[in-house]
Every structure is written in C-alpha cells, then in structure tokens.
Amino acid sequence: MPVFMSPLAFWGILALAAVAAVYLFRRQSRNIRVSSLMFWSHVKVPAEGGRKITRLQIPLVLVVELLILALLVLAAATPRAVTGDQLVPVALVLDDSFSMSAGTSQTARDRALAWLEQNVLNRGFVRLTLVRAGVEPEVIGRTDLKGAEAANLIGSWRCRSPFSDLNAALRNVSEICSADTRVIVITDRMTQQALAGNISWLAFGKPLANVGITTANRYALGDVDRCFFEFVNFATAPQRLNAEIINASSGALLERIDAEIGARAHRRVRISVKDTSAEIRAIIKNDAVEYDNQAWLLPVRPEPVKVETASLSAQLRPLIERTINSSGLASVVDSGGQLAFFESNPSDHGPAGRWKFIVHNATQPVTIRGSVAVDKNHPLLTGLPKVLAAWAFDRDFNMPGQPLLSVAGIPLLVSVDDPHSERNIFLNLAVNRSNLHATPVWPVLFWNLLSWRQQANPGPAQFNSRCGIDVVANLPVGIDRLKVTSPAGRAFEVPSWRRSARFAALEPGIYMLAAGDYVWRVAVNLNSADESDLSDLQSNIPVFDLSAGDASNYFSDVRWWFIIPALLLLILHQWLLRQGRPGHVY
Amino acid sequence: MHKLVKQSIEAAEIAGQRFYLNVSSRFSGLQGGNRFGRNTGNSLEFLDHREYQPGDDVRHIDWNAMARSDRLTVKLFREEISPHLDLLIDASVSMSGETFHKGAATMSLAALLRVAAYNAGYTVSCWLLKDRCRRVEAASLPLSQWPGAEFDYRGNVGETITSFPPRLRNNGVRILLSDLFWNQEPVSVLRQLSDGAALLTVVQTLAKEDLAPEFAGNIRLIDCETAEAVELIADETLIAEYLRNFTRHQEYWKKCCSKYGAVFTHCIGEQLLADFVPVELLKTEIIMARSS
Numbered sequence: 001m002p003v004f005m006s007p008l009a010f011w012g013i014l015a016l017a018a019v020a021a022v023y024l025f026r027r028q029s030r031n032i033r034v035s036s037l038m039f040w041s042h043v044k045v046p047a048e049g050g051r052k053i054t055r056l057q058i059p060l061v062l063v064v065e066l067l068i069l070a071l072l073v074l075a076a077a078t079p080r081a082v083t084g085d086q087l088v089p090v091a092l093v094l095d096d097s098f099s100m101s102a103g104t105s106q107t108a109r110d111r112a113l114a115w116l117e118q119n120v121l122n123r124g125f126v127r128l129t130l131v132r133a134g135v136e137p138e139v140i141g142r143t144d145l146k147g148a149e150a151a152n153l154i155g156s157w158r159c160r161s162p163f164s165d166l167n168a169a170l171r172n173v174s175e176i177c178s179a180d181t182r183v184i185v186i187t188d189r190m191t192q193q194a195l196a197g198n199i200s201w202l203a204f205g206k207p208l209a210n211v212g213i214t215t216a217n218r219y220a221l222g223d224v225d226r227c228f229f230e231f232v233n234f235a236t237a238p239q240r241l242n243a244e245i246i247n248a249s250s251g252a253l254l255e256r257i258d259a260e261i262g263a264r265a266h267r268r269v270r271i272s273v274k275d276t277s278a279e280i281r282a283i284i285k286n287d288a289v290e291y292d293n294q295a296w297l298l299p300v301r302p303e304p305v306k307v308e309t310a311s312l313s314a315q316l317r318p319l320i321e322r323t324i325n326s327s328g329l330a331s332v333v334d335s336g337g338q339l340a341f342f343e344s345n346p347s348d349h350g351p352a353g354r355w356k357f358i359v360h361n362a363t364q365p366v367t368i369r370g371s372v373a374v375d376k377n378h379p380l381l382t383g384l385p386k387v388l389a390a391w392a393f394d395r396d397f398n399m400p401g402q403p404l405l406s407v408a409g410i411p412l413l414v415s416v417d418d419p420h421s422e423r424n425i426f427l428n429l430a431v432n433r434s435n436l437h438a439t440p441v442w443p444v445l446f447w448n449l450l451s452w453r454q455q456a457n458p459g460p461a462q463f464n465s466r467c468g469i470d471v472v473a474n475l476p477v478g479i480d481r482l483k484v485t486s487p488a489g490r491a492f493e494v495p496s497w498r499r500s501a502r503f504a505a506l507e508p509g510i511y512m513l514a515a516g517d518y519v520w521r522v523a524v525n526l527n528s529a530d531e532s533d534l535s536d537l538q539s540n541i542p543v544f545d546l547s548a549g550d551a552s553n554y555f556s557d558v559r560w561w562f563i564i565p566a567l568l569l570l571i572l573h574q575w576l577l578r579q580g581r582p583g584h585v586y
Numbered sequence: 587m588h589k590l591v592k593q594s595i596e597a598a599e600i601a602g603q604r605f606y607l608n609v610s611s612r613f614s615g616l617q618g619g620n621r622f623g624r625n626t627g628n629s630l631e632f633l634d635h636r637e638y639q640p641g642d643d644v645r646h647i648d649w650n651a652m653a654r655s656d657r658l659t660v661k662l663f664r665e666e667i668s669p670h671l672d673l674l675i676d677a678s679v680s681m682s683g684e685t686f687h688k689g690a691a692t693m694s695l696a697a698l699l700r701v702a703a704y705n706a707g708y709t710v711s712c713w714l715l716k717d718r719c720r721r722v723e724a725a726s727l728p729l730s731q732w733p734g735a736e737f738d739y740r741g742n743v744g745e746t747i748t749s750f751p752p753r754l755r756n757n758g759v760r761i762l763l764s765d766l767f768w769n770q771e772p773v774s775v776l777r778q779l780s781d782g783a784a785l786l787t788v789v790q791t792l793a794k795e796d797l798a799p800e801f802a803g804n805i806r807l808i809d810c811e812t813a814e815a816v817e818l819i820a821d822e823t824l825i826a827e828y829l830r831n832f833t834r835h836q837e838y839w840k841k842c843c844s845k846y847g848a849v850f851t852h853c854i855g856e857q858l859l860a861d862f863v864p865v866e867l868l869k870t871e872i873i874m875a876r877s878s
Contacts, residue, residue: 028804029804029805029806029817030801030803030804030805030806031805031806031808032801032805032806032807032808033807033808033809033810034795034799034807034808034809034810035680035681035688035765035767035793035796035809035810035811036680036765036767036768036809036811037807037809037812037814037816038767038768038769038831038835039828039831039832039835040807040816040818040828040831
C-alpha cells in the first residue's frame with residue numbers, strides 16, 4: 001500500500017465530481033422543437049416505445065474517464081511504496097503497567113489500541129516488533145511481525161504489570177532491532193528524558209481521581225498479628241473513603257472506615273489480630289479504579305521447627321532445649337525432627353532433609369578468651385554480639401566446610417553442605433570448660449539456627465508479597481516442580497533449583513502453590529503508589545508519518561503504478577470514442 | 587404576425603418587381619384570352635413570317651408573299667392568353683419553424699410570386715391551407731394584411747387538400763408552397779391539384795435546420811404541430827439516418843410530381859431571406875428575371 005507524500009493533490013478528486021456533473025448535465029435532454037417528427041420517428045423509436053438511450057456505452061466511457069482522473073490524482077499525490085522484501089522496521093514499546101488499564105469507559109490502552117489500529121497495524125509497509133514493557137521487557141511473539149500478525153498478538157498486551165520499566169524495554173529494542181528502527185513508546189505519561197531521533201513517545205493517559213491502598217503489611221507481635229494498611233487519596237480534591245477491613249476467614253468486620261481524605265493525603269490503619277491464622281482483607285468500596293482497591297494479608301507465622309535432642313548428653317541437652325523452647329521457633333520431638341543435635345557425627349545420614357548440629361566435644365580442649373573471627377554475612381551469625389566468653393575447643397579439630405567462626409585458624413563453627421541437600425553444622429566447643437552458653441551469643445546463635453532451618457522448611461519464604469517481587473518457595477524433598485495457580489486462574493509450573501523455586505508474582509491477589517502434599521497460599525498486593533497515582537497521566541499524540549525519516553529509504557517512487565494504467569485507459573477511452581456507436585455522445 | 591415575417595414580406599414585394607412569372611408554351615392549349623403570350627397563337631396580332639411546314643394551318647398561308655416570292659410562307663400571330671395563378675400556401679404550424687425563417691420565407695416567396703405573376707399579367711388567387719382550403723379574399727392586399735395569415739394549423743394539410751379540395755380555376759397555373767411535412771400520399775394530393783391545371787409547381791420551402799440539423803447528445807424532439815415528443819441521442823449516424831429519410835421523402839415527391847407533370851422544386855428559407863432571389867425557381871424557369 002503506497003503512502004502519499006503530497007496529500008493536497010487529493011483535492012483533484014473534485015475533478016471527478018466535475019466530470020460526473022458534466023455527464024449528468026449532458027444526460028439531461030435538451031428540448032428542441034422541430035417541424036415534424038416523421039423523419040426521426042420512422043427509424044429511431046424503438047418498437048416497444050420508450051426512450052432510445054443506449055445506457056451501457058456512456059457509463060463505460062464515463063467510468064474510464066473517472067478512472068483515468070482518479071489514477072492521475074493518485075499519481076499527482078506522489079505515491080511512494082515499499083518495494084521488494086524490505087519493510088520499514090517499527091518497534092512498539094507497550095507500557096504494561098496497571099495504570100494503562102485505569103479508567104471507567106475508555107482506558108489508555110483502549111485509546112492506544114485504536115490509534116495503533118489506525119496508524120500502525122494496518123500499514124502494509126511495516127514489520128513490527130512488539131515489546132511489552134513490564135517488570136522486565138518481553139518481546140510478544142517474535143520480531144518483525146507483519147501487521148496482521150501483530151494485530152492478533154497485541155491482544156496479549158493486557159497491562160497487568162505492577163510497573164513498567166520503559167527504559168529497559170528501550171534498551172532491549174536497541175539490542176534486538178536495527179539502528180534505523182522507528183521506535184514508538186506507547187504509555188500514559190510524558191517523559192522528560194531526551195530521546196533519540198528514532199523514538200516517538202506517545203502518551204494516551206488522562207488524569208483520574210483515585211483512592212488506593214498503597215501499603216499492606218502484617219507481622220507477628222507476640223500472641224497477635226499486627227496488620228497495617230495505608231489508604232491514599234491521589235486526587236487533587238478531597239475524596240470520601242468508604243473501606244472495610246475484614247477477617248476473610250470468618251467474615252467478621254474488623255474495621256470500617258468512612259471518612260473524607262484530603263487532597264493527596266493518606267489514612268493509615270493499624271489493627272491487631274488475635275486470630276493469627278485468619279486471612280485479613282481490606283476493600284475500598286467507592287472507587288472506580290479497581291486494581292488497587294483490595295489488599296490481602298495471609299498468616300505470617302511459619303510452622304515451628306521440629307528438633308531432636310535425644311542424642312545429647314545430660315549436660316548439654318538442658319542447655320539447648322531451654323534455648324530452643326525460649327525461641328518460640330521450634331518444638332522438641334523424639335523422632336522425625338528437621339533438626340537433630342548430636343555430640344558426635346553419627347554414621348547414618350538419617351531421614352532426607354534433616355539438618356544435623358554436631359557439638360564436637362574435645363577431650364583436651366584449649367580455652368581462649370579473645371577475638372574470634374566472625375562471618376557476619378552468614379544467616380547463622382546475623383546480629384551476633386561480640387563474643388566475650390571463655391571458649392574451650394579442640395585445637396586439632398579440622399572439618400572441610402565453610403568456617404563461620406574461627407580463632408587462630410582453628411574453626412569453631414563450620415557449615416557443611418552435603419549432596420543430599422542436608423546441612424551439617426559443627427560447633428567446636430567443650431561445654432564443661434566454656435561459658436559460651438552464659439553469654440548473649442548462645443541464644444542468638446540458636447535463634448539464627450532455628451530461623452535458618454525454618455526458612456529451609458517447605459513453603460514460601462513470605463506469605464505476603466508485592467507485585468513484581470519474586471515469590472520464593474522451598475520444595476519438599478523429592479519434589480522438583482512447584483505448581484502455581486495465579487489469582488486469575490492461570491496455572492503453571494515452576495522448576496526448582498536446590499529445592500527452591502521462584503517466580504515473579506505480577507498479579508495482585510492470592511496465589512495457590514502446590515508441591516507434593518503441601519499446599520500454600522501467598523498474597524500478592526499491588527502496593528504501588530506509582531500505579532495508583534493517576535493524577536499525572538498525560539496525553540500526547542503527535543502526528544507523525546511512519547514513512548518519514550530513515551524509513552523513507554525503504555520507499556521508492558511508484559507514480560508509474562498509476563500513470564501507466566492511466567495511459568492504457570486513455571487508449572481504451574480513445575478506442576471507445578472511435579467506435580461511433582449510436583448513443584455515443586462524447 | 588411576427589415582425590420578421592412582416593419585414594420579409596415587404597422586402598419580397600419589392601424584390602418581386604425584378605421577376606415575372608413565366609408564360610410559356612405550356613399554355614398552348616388555351617382558347618383565347620385577354621393577354622398576349624410570348625409564343626405564337628391565334629390572336630390577330632401579327633408576329634412574324636416563316637416557311638410553310640406540313641401541318642401548318644393553310645388559312646395562315648400568306649398568298650401575297652407566295653405570289654411575290656413563289657414560296658409558301660405562313661403568317662405567325664401572337665398567342666392570346668388569359669393566365670391565372672392559384673397560389674396555395676401551407677399554413678400549418680410546421681411552416682412557421684422554430685426561428686420563423688421558414689414562415690417568413692414562405693410568405694416572402696408567396697409575395698414575390700404574386701408580384702411576379704402580376705408582372706406577367708396573371709390574375710392571382712391565394713389559398714391558405716388549414717382545416718379547409720380558404721381563399722384569401724381581397725388577394726390584392728399586401729400579404730401582411732391578410733386576414734388569418736398565421737401558421738397555426740396543427741392538422742394534416744395533405745388531408746385537407748384531398749378531403750376539401752379548393753375550387754381552382756381551370757387551365758391556371760398552380761403553385762403549392764409547403765414543406766410537405768405531412769403524412770399524406772403525394773399521389774392523391776397531386777392528382778387533386780393537377781386536375782385541370784395548366785401547370786402545377788410544388789415548391790418545398792424548408793428551413794436550414796430541416797436540411798442539416800445541428801444538435802448532438804441527449805435531445806428531446808418535440809413536434810411543433812402535435813407536441814409529440816421523442817427522446818434521442820443525436821450523433822452523426824442519427825443525423826445521417828434522418829437525412830436519408832428526408833431525401834427519400836423528397837425524392838418520392840419528385841417522382842410523383844414527374845408522374846403528374848408537375849414541377850418540383852424547393853426553396854431554403856434562410857437563403858431566400860438573404861437576397862430574395864428564388865434561385866431554384868429561376869433554375870426551373872417558373873419565374874424569369876425581367877430585363878432592365
């Protein structure tokens with residue numbers, strides 16, 4: 001399909017109307033008075049009477065004339081077309097964030113699609129690359145799509161990302177597309193950054209008044225869970241907030257908010273929930289933009305770690321059990337523990353996935369009191385206070401692994417990972433000649449140990465997450481895939497690596513995770529002020545020509561497409577005129 | 587009466603003084619009269635001598651001359667005639683024409699012929715052919731003052747002639763001025779008009795548009811007499827076909843006139859009005875130019 005460089009020439013279409021008018025005018029019979037009809041009617045009046053008009057001849061000539069004129073007008077409009085296989089490369093960077101889908105009757109996405117349909121997708125001379133700019137840029141389909149293919153695929157642009165990294169998408173386009181690619185950014189806000197010449201930044205947004213939930217958080221505090229919600233009015237005028245916070249498990253209303261929030265002000269709500277297993281949900285009921293009107297908070301308390309201490313001596317066992325019980329993170333069991341304490345390395349591996357904490361009790365220990373090298377980046381030593389204790393240890397202790405605490409090159413605490421995803425932790429300590437258990441190091445060390453082990457339990461690391469953040473889940477032993485069902489009902493599987501599986505949670509709502517016999521729920525909240533603040537949406541749709549600029553190199557002058565047929569039609573026209581058939585007027 | 591027609595009549599009456607209606611041997615069968623003809627006849631007016639030829643009346647032998655020259659010589663006397671012209675004018679609407687040229691030419695020709703007839707010593711009767719053949723009383727009046735001299739008859743003049751024939755004088759000269767655009771068999775008309783006539787002349791008066799129509803494209807032709815209309819797309823072929831029809835009609839009239847001893851000629855209105863010289867009539871010697 002050619003493009004026309006001189007569209008003003010289309011005024012020449014008026015010539016067609018003029019010719020048609022002349023034709024119609026000439027078709028009007030002139031009244032002529034004659035002395036007699038005897039010489040006319042003898043031969044020219046058809047036998048059946050009626051008008052003697054040969055209609056087919058005149059329209060044919062007229063049609064030919066109109067065609068010639070139309071072709072000449074098209075030729076005068078300087079048509080240029082892509083010839084050969086070289087199509088003009090165009091990349092569409094599509095803002096996939098939620099704000100593109102905000103609106104009641106027509107969203108920015110709707111407006112953008114309509115514009116694309118009219119100005120890009122139906123242009124036969126382009127090859128399109130669609131890049132969905134979400135949390136990470138993603139090419140839709142493949143590069144260099146035909147217009148019809150792109151029109152089919154662009155439906156997968158659903159604007160369900162918590163934010164869009166347009167710059168990353170532009171970088172992606174610059175890597176996968178040629179330098180002369182015309183890049184069109186479809187978004188809902190203007191940009192202040194300087195753009196390269198081949199980039200057109202089109203904004204289809206319109207400012208909207210919106211009240212949304214920008215923060216939802218839950219944490220355990222003693223016997224209760226504390227829940228925190230923040231409601232923000234992003235409008236430039238005060239808005240009425242009508243919201244509820246409910247216990248979704250029982251349906252009980254925890255708090256109702258019916259208050260006016262000032263322009264660009266917020267309202268924070270903190271509640272304590274005694275039912276720590278309850279799902280808490282906050283709902284805004286009087287706001288049109290729906291995607292930020294709900295927040296979910298699931299129970300945050302993980303299962304306690306099962307600990308076996310049966311193998312410990314009578315001297316060490318009470319020390320450790322008391323510490324474990326006071327942490328609140330574990331429970332002592334006789335068998336089936338996830339963490340087992342020993343005073344010597346057992347010969348058997350025990351059940352799969354069980355961690356072992358071995359206290360290496362030296363017969364000829366050496367006691368030191370001084371500085372100890374500490375690897376504070378390790379989860380086992382996070383927050384560990386300064387070691388100010390008499391530490392008796394075996395100076396000959398040598399264990400291959402990651403030394404976490406050491407003194408004079410002698411490892412005091414070693415973490416050893418084995419190929420069965422089990423972890424052995426060795427503590428080089430003679431308890432009867434040390435006072436480590438009487439220092440703050442002792443509870444911190446064991447709290448970290450239990451927390452670390454707890455994190456290694458099957459299940460998600462966090463039960464309440466944000467859109468765009470990876471959800472990480474530990475899988476039980478023997479399971480290598482995590483089955484995920486999104487809030488929209490889309491099911492997919494996530495492969496694991498070292499019993500850990502992760503996926504990007506982009507949709508707000510509750511995800512269902514399943515691995516073996518385990519089933520978990522993870523709440524994902526939008527919690528994005530950028531996507532909720534719709535007051536700064538802008539619209540800027542400059543008129544530009546896809547065939548201009550570098551793209552013009554792909555076009556060639558195709559006036560001959562129209563001139564040659566016009567000449568042929570002219571010959572036909574002359575031939576028709578020469579026929580001289582009755583009824584041929586021109 | 588249209589102004590153009592009036593002016594044309596006045597000019598034609600003046601122009602008619604240059605002509606006279608030919609009195610030829612066609613009147614040889616007449617018995618007496620009050621005018622001398624240009625040929626020999628039976629009057630007492632001596633004209634010439636010539637040698638006797640077998641068949642000559644022996645009563646005209648000039649015996650005195652024979653005695654003198656010993657040769658048989660006969661006396662020739664001028665003929666004695668009483669010529670009369672019946673001028674029949676088609677007064678149908680078609681004679682008026684769209685531009686009045688045809689009507690003006692017809693009336694002018696009538697005026698010219700009347701003057702020419704007077705110049706030749708004719709008595710003249712004029713007839714307007716409408717639903718009846720109406721004789722114009724006081725035919726000596728100028729044509730512009732003739733009562734009812736309008737081209738307003740919408741019927742078939744040929745039918746009028748055959749159904750209601752005029753009382754024409756025997757042995758008179760009869761001239762019919764008409765465009766002949768009527769659907770009537772010429773034979774019946776000519777039989778009626780030529781009966782008892784010394785000479786019948788049919789002058790077809792035409793307008794230029796009758797001979798060469800100049801129009802093209804979509805046209806609606808309206809018969810000025812019947813208001814009947816026909817829609818056509820005019821082009822060269824159609825015009826040629828019209829001319830073929832017209833010529834065939836004219837030739838048929840010529841053939842019929844020849845059969846009845848009538849003279850057929852035509853007169854183109856625009857040409858006549860240009861100089862008031864009826865060229866075709868002069869060619870056929872119906873009228874002759876007077877010597878100065």
